[in-house]
Amino acid sequence: MLVRDGMIAAIGAGVADDATDTDTDTEVIDGGGGVLLPGFVDMHTHLREPGREDTETIASGSAAAALGGYTAVFAMANTDPVADSVVVTDHVHAVGRQVGLVDVHPVGAVTVGLGGTQLAEMGTMAAGTAGVRMFSDDGKCVHDPLVMRRALEYARGLDVLIAQHAEEPRLTVGAVAHEGPTAARLGLTGWPRSAEESIVARDAILARDAGGRVHICHASTAGTVEILKWARAQGISISAEVTPHHLLLDDSRLETYDAVNKVNPPLREASDCRALREALAEGVIDCVATDHAPHAAQEKCCEFANARPGMLGLQTALPIVVETMVTPGLLDWRGVARVMSERPAQITRLPDQGRPIAVGEPANLTIVDPETSWVVRGDELASRSANTPYEEMTMTATVVATVLRGRITARDGHAAVPADGMETL
Numbered sequence: 001m002l003v004r005d006g007m008i009a010a011i012g013a014g015v016a017d018d019a020t021d022t023d024t025d026t027e028v029i030d031g032g033g034g035v036l037l038p039g040f041v042d043m044h045t046h047l048r049e050p051g052r053e054d055t056e057t058i059a060s061g062s063a064a065a066a067l068g069g070y071t072a073v074f075a076m077a078n079t080d081p082v083a084d085s086v087v088v089t090d091h092v093h094a095v096g097r098q099v100g101l102v103d104v105h106p107v108g109a110v111t112v113g114l115g116g117t118q119l120a121e122m123g124t125m126a127a128g129t130a131g132v133r134m135f136s137d138d139g140k141c142v143h144d145p146l147v148m149r150r151a152l153e154y155a156r157g158l159d160v161l162i163a164q165h166a167e168e169p170r171l172t173v174g175a176v177a178h179e180g181p182t183a184a185r186l187g188l189t190g191w192p193r194s195a196e197e198s199i200v201a202r203d204a205i206l207a208r209d210a211g212g213r214v215h216i217c218h219a220s221t222a223g224t225v226e227i228l229k230w231a232r233a234q235g236i237s238i239s240a241e242v243t244p245h246h247l248l249l250d251d252s253r254l255e256t257y258d259a260v261n262k263v264n265p266p267l268r269e270a271s272d273c274r275a276l277r278e279a280l281a282e283g284v285i286d287c288v289a290t291d292h293a294p295h296a297a298q299e300k301c302c303e304f305a306n307a308r309p310g311m312l313g314l315q316t317a318l319p320i321v322v323e324t325m326v327t328p329g330l331l332d333w334r335g336v337a338r339v340m341s342e343r344p345a346q347i348t349r350l351p352d353q354g355r356p357i358a359v360g361e362p363a364n365l366t367i368v369d370p371e372t373s374w375v376v377r378g379d380e381l382a383s384r385s386a387n388t389p390y391e392e393m394t395m396t397a398t399v400v401a402t403v404l405r406g407r408i409t410a411r412d413g414h415a416a417v418p419a420d421g422m423e424t425l
């Protein structure tokens with residue numbers, strides 16, 4: 001493949017020889033017989049800047065994304081200050097561009113300060129230079145049904161997406177783990193499946209009547225899959241993501257009380273993992289999103305009940321999708337391209353991501369070696385935090401290179417130096 005001016009210029013054997021006559025500054029990537037995929041798009045990343053740069057910055061998170069094979073990420077709004085104004089969303093966007101390792105799309109908050117009562121100025125954020133196209137109070141649920149209805153009505157008019165963290169807060173008071181036999185035995189307060197499912201069902205119905213598009217963040221239960229099937233059958237505009245950790249891990253991980261496994265929604269039961277995998281294979285769940293959630297060591301080493309929920313995800317997503325979906329034959333590599341790149345780009349209406357690999361298309365690409373294994377070590381990841389539940393686990397499949405508009409952003413485990421000599425990595 002020959003890439004020129006950020007676009008795919010030619011495909012086929014021998015095109016590298018064509019390049020040498022006319023092109024100066026040519027770089028050759030030897031894919032080594034790997035798999036060439038469109039660059040991944042993550043609909044759910046927490047970059048922590050502004051406010052918690054000790055745990056992640058836009059630069060360090062962008063490096064983790066590039067190393068994970070991503071060319072675009074959506075940065076959630078639960079920063080400090082909250083991304084509930086155009087000042088913050090345009091700032092995040094500008095820093096993302098300056099870093100230049102991945103397209104950083106800020107997510108705008110649905111409500112002011114994530115407070116759940118007063119709608120944020122969605123239209124102003126959508127009209128800013130960041131062109132915000134997704135709104136979410138993620139970390140918190142837009143719980144008030146009237147607020148959610150109004151948000152969906154505005155979303156329809158603006159042609160943007162509302163991404164819901166589906167959690168009925170009255171059902172999760174004090175909850176720290178999936179409500180089931182494991183939590184009961186360990187003495188942990190349970191987060192029932194119904195807390196998620198009741199909101200998913202409600203929001204499907206609100207979206208039906210308001211005509212807006214709703215997206216379900218981190219679907220975690222078999223029941224959510226059934227509701228999505230029903231809603232789809234009604235023609236409701238609803239999409240959903242699943243995280244790598246909800247595909248792979250179940251609540252048996254909690255036996256050690258290690259808070260690295262604490263996450264919202266919680267790790268569920270093996271039967272939920274199976275249902276989520278099947279739903280992803282069938283397209284009932286549209287895509288994989290990481291919910292990359294960096295936290296400082298001191299926020300994770302305390303008692304399980306007091307630890308912050310969330311885990312790293314950007315650099316381990318691909319091998320987990322391979323392990324849970326490709327190896328058992330639930331998805332082929334075309335399917336991986338669909339769930340990691342094409343569907344997230346379609347849902348968020350990104351024009352130049354998740355495109356077919358063809359002449360004239362933007363060169364947003366990921367080259368994957370599906371055979372090579374590596375061992376996860378939190379302190380070797382690009383993130384400023386190390387809260388990975390996969391410490392010392394062997395992962396198979398590595399990202400050989402990531403290419404953003406023709407520029408190599410990661411190669412053989414090294415991220416490119418951010419543009420403008422930024423030193424925040």
Ligand SMILES: NC(=O)N[C@@H](CC(=O)O)C(=O)O
Pocket residue numbers: 046078138139140165262263264265291293294309310311
């Ligand atoms: N998933 C989590 O457990 N935590 C996320 C918030 C969220 O995605 O709900 C975070 O911001 O830390």
Ligand SMILES: [Zn+2]
Pocket residue numbers: 138139140165217218264265
């Ligand atoms: Zn969430």
